[in-house]
Amino acid sequence: MSQTITLALSKGRIFDETMPLLRAAGIEVLEDPEKSRKLILPTNQNDVRVVLVRATDVPTYVEHGGADLGVTGKDTLIEHGGLGLYQPLDLNIARCRVSVAVRADFDYASAVRQGSRLRVATKYTTIARDFFAAKGVHVDLIKLYGSMELAPLTGLADAIVDLVSTGNTLKANHLVEVERIMDISSRLVVNQAALKLKQARLRPLIDAFAGAIQP
């Protein structure tokens, strides 16, 4: 295993919110991912590079050693399963929640009370399955990869399970949040083999991240 450290990040909020933590570890990314088409970005440290991957692919890259470490949402981590990943830190960034939402004119409480079978569209099938199973609500899950808010508006589903932060997306689509399933933030994930083999470089990095986490 080479001694280069590879950090997997997704463009957008995870990249942006990870930058202050990297700076605390003395690392500056030398190119702006919004301006460059490069997928491997150099840093001011010769032995550290950042690879840009889809948010849902971060755990996969780290699990299989395509990256030594990465930053990923708890939502993504649960859906991935987290197998083979060391998860030393909750970075307290990209905070939001996973919720159930329905059309404002859909009576969710009485559907649940009456034991109706609910059609639920979501990208988060593991979280949704576990949540409704624990409540004893029967659901037909419809897997989507984005724009979940559209599903109740088009008759595809009765409800969605999706991320909510300000609530603006729900509001803009005339949906209401009816249950909060869990709070979400992003975690540092580390390849277990890399942690052993590159300890000398990774430990101080993890410690610097830990020291820079905002409450």
Ligand SMILES: Nc1ncnc2c1ncn2[C@@H]1O[C@H](COP(=O)(O)OP(=O)(O)OP(=O)(O)O)[C@@H](O)[C@H]1O
């Ligand atoms: N509105 C939000 N506010 C705060 N955090 C969020 C919000 N939306 C998503 N997140 C968090 O940021 C992570 C990355 O979200 P992002 O929107 O960048 O990727 P994505 O579009 O969900 O993933 P992919 O491109 O792989 O489908 C999510 O997994 C979640 O933990």
Ligand SMILES: O=P(O)(O)OC[C@H]1O[C@H](OP(=O)(O)OP(=O)(O)O)[C@H](O)[C@@H]1O
């Ligand atoms: O409650 P709000 O503050 O409106 O945030 C919630 C929205 O944020 C996320 O989408 P995002 O903006 O990341 O778009 P994307 O999933 O298409 O990347 C999520 O999928 C919701 O749609």
